[in-house]
Amino acid sequence: MTTQRVPRPQPRFPEPDTEPFWKATKDHKLTYQKCNDCNTVVFYPRRHCTKCGSANLAWHTSKGLGAVYTFSVVVQNRNPSFRDLGAYAVGYVDLDEGFRIMTNVVGVKNPSTDVKCGMRVKVKWEDQPGGEISLPLFEPA
Numbered sequence: 001m002t003t004q005r006v007p008r009p010q011p012r013f014p015e016p017d018t019e020p021f022w023k024a025t026k027d028h029k030l031t032y033q034k035c036n037d038c039n040t041v042v043f044y045p046r047r048h049c050t051k052c053g054s055a056n057l058a059w060h061t062s063k064g065l066g067a068v069y070t071f072s073v074v075v076q077n078r079n080p081s082f083r084d085l086g087a088y089a090v091g092y093v094d095l096d097e098g099f100r101i102m103t104n105v106v107g108v109k110n111p112s113t114d115v116k117c118g119m120r121v122k123v124k125w126e127d128q129p130g131g132e133i134s135l136p137l138f139e140p141a
């Protein structure tokens with residue numbers, strides 16, 4: 001049986017704060033911001049530094065390598081976008097550049113036993129229908 005998967009909910013543009021992040025995902029670039037005044041790493045994307053309030057932020061590209069900070073396994077999701085996934089892991093990944101992202105940990109046989117806190121992971125892009133964005137998911141490194 002073939003199933004037509006319903007796309008995940010997508011960001012809606014214009015979205016001034018996060019649009020540069022999403023545009024970069026199209027090229028499989030995981031971007032984050034860093035404050036030019038106090039060097040604080042800022043994520044998710046914003047207009048101001050979370051430490052000093054400066055608007056002097058610059059975009060950088062992550063290597064896409066990090067470690068699972070924590071996760072949970074969703075055993076059943078009735079939302080049509082996720083219904084056919086089976087059990088899947090939702091978690092936070094700490095990137096080596098110093099920011100934390102909520103994501104899915106994929107590429108494991110059984111998310112309940114194969115995902116561990118602290119395990120090394122790398123970004124795995126999931127291109128979205130329409131080709132406007134790609135989602136940064138993570139798999140074992």
Ligand SMILES: [Zn+2]
Nearest residue numbers: 035038049052
């Ligand atoms: Zn700052």
